[in-house]
Amino acid sequence: MSAAKQDVFQAIADPTRRKVLEMLAKEELPITKIKENFSVSRTAIVKHLHILTEANLVRSRKVGREKLYVLHPGPLVEVRDWLNYYEQFWNNKLSMLKHLVEDDDQS
Amino acid sequence: MSAAKQDVFQAIADPTRRKVLEMLAKEELPITKIKENFSVSRTAIVKHLHILTEANLVRSRKVGREKLYVLHPGPLVEVRDWLNYYEQFWNNKLSMLKHLVEDDDQS
């Protein structure tokens, strides 16, 4: 009965959404306050908040006429777990894969 | 003079690309071999490889008529650094933010 949940990787792909997450990590904020930090419309921000909510990365509660959003970091564990698999490569623990991290990295 | 580089967060947002990365972490592979693991067309795979290349997540070299791809994990550091900022929340180190990780997580 659950609608197709938004993928956390897809949710954090957008720079605006990452910035929103950063704001909500520091404090609980209503939509209007969040919007103040961006040049896009409030409607656009609301859409991003919907996506973040579907990915379970934020939670909201209604207080008076305001809707307050806050970070819910739980799903980020999935990203961390995914990353952990690749840690071994830049940690240089597998000598047979040493060449992968030895060459110059122009990024 | 550099073309707008692909964002690594955007590059890893697609499940197919993540699966490709996983394959290339294990061994260097030509396009045709990569394609065998997916039901999409070879052209689609090539496009994904282009995006991964632009994000500098893979490297390739031509050997005979084959083009061999391999993982280049370097740019993943950016994701790790980004994640590290959020580690504190699920590590429960900031008591004032305890409520963020205490509630049930239905994911």
Place this chain on the structure above:
DNA sequence: AAATTATAACACCTAAAGGTTACATATCGA
């Protein structure tokens, strides 16, 4: 009660993402 403020709900637009088919080119093996 009236004016203001915060959010919700639509309808709509454009560009990009992700996919396809078709065709061209290059290399290998016999």
Place this chain on the structure above:
DNA sequence: TCGATATGTAACCTTTAGGTGTTATAATTT
């Protein structure tokens, strides 16, 4: 050299992402 194999790429299609503006509803303030 010829056929099979590997890749490059152009043209096209459909869906979605990210954005807009407008209108409606609910709570607050004066």
